[in-house]
Amino acid sequence: MHPTPKRSYFLSCLRRGASRRRAKEELFANIQKTINFYNKERERFFEAKSKDSSLQIEKFIKYDSTFITWDTRKLRGGLEKNRAIEFDPNDLRVAVYRPFCKQYLYFNHHLIHSRYCQPDFFPNDTTNNLVICVPGQGGRCDFSVFISNTLLDLNIFESGIAVSYEL
Template sequence: IFANYSSGVKTNRDAWCYNADKVVVASNMQRMIAFYNAEVARWAAVRAAGVDIPELKDFINFDPTKISWSHTLLQPLDKGKVFTFETSAITASLYRPFTQQWLYFSRAFNEGIYQMPQLFPTAAAENRVICVSGIGARSGFSTLITNFIPCLDNIEKGQCFPLYLYAKPTTATANDLFAAAPERSDAITDAALAHFCNYYTVTTISKEDIFYYVYGLLHSPDYRHRYAA
């Protein structure tokens, strides 16, 4: 039915990347990025000296009050890559059901953004996504619709099915999540539309109708019982 979908955003750094106060998110991220860049400089100085170079994991400062390290940050640090704080990266996100927070949406500082740039390529991009519990969820099936970037655990292990898809960014803008919005298309496939029109023998069904039909069906007790895992 859907041409593509995405997991919710996983930051692995919620304490820095998320907050109910936009100013606090900015302050936290500025401090963390400054600390990261300082570690890049320290590591580069040691490597330049060329004497008794330690293992990277034994060298960096793992102070959890300053940063949360993972492969997504250790790899660019080892290559000497520095980052700058981007005010435009702060955007609204659905952190938990009915709980909006501000998110620093960043390829560098979010552990996994998955296909989310095709759903929300810019801070102003319009979309709606149906979030459903993913594989491994322990709290049972649930579903919720939102027009904000969803956190992975907005609904446990959430998978997000969009109303719209945006074209993949070009090479020049691949690392800029907040460049001008690319071309938008319907996420519901032509094949799905044809199936619904043929089944109901009408031609007035739209792809948006199918999107909301799916959301309604996911709330049906009969449907949930019939297809329960």
């Protein structure tokens, strides 16, 4: 009897790498599209506001979710202050979206509504740090513990909130 050949994990890793590369390029393109749309709306708004000082931002900006989702504090607030956004490739980071599922994230303070303490835990993509994460009070899932060496989604446990502690 011949022994069963060992399964090669090398090829599956190559396939995953190509898929992650494509995901990074897609995120790069989407973020560029969002930033360009925001900056064009900002310029358009201030040009129109110079002609009509009573112009209200909520009634003026284009609401097109294929380009942007306007949150009140960050994006509309930044636009009202005429704050331009520039793309920073250092903000393309890997994050854990659900336990054991990593994906690319554009971790920029202009576009992420609430980053909480994550910039302290992981100030850049080369920081070697660990956090322990547990479901927050009032969450829907049972008690769990998750340790990560990268950025975490607030809803990692699908419980509405997660609490992270630096180790």
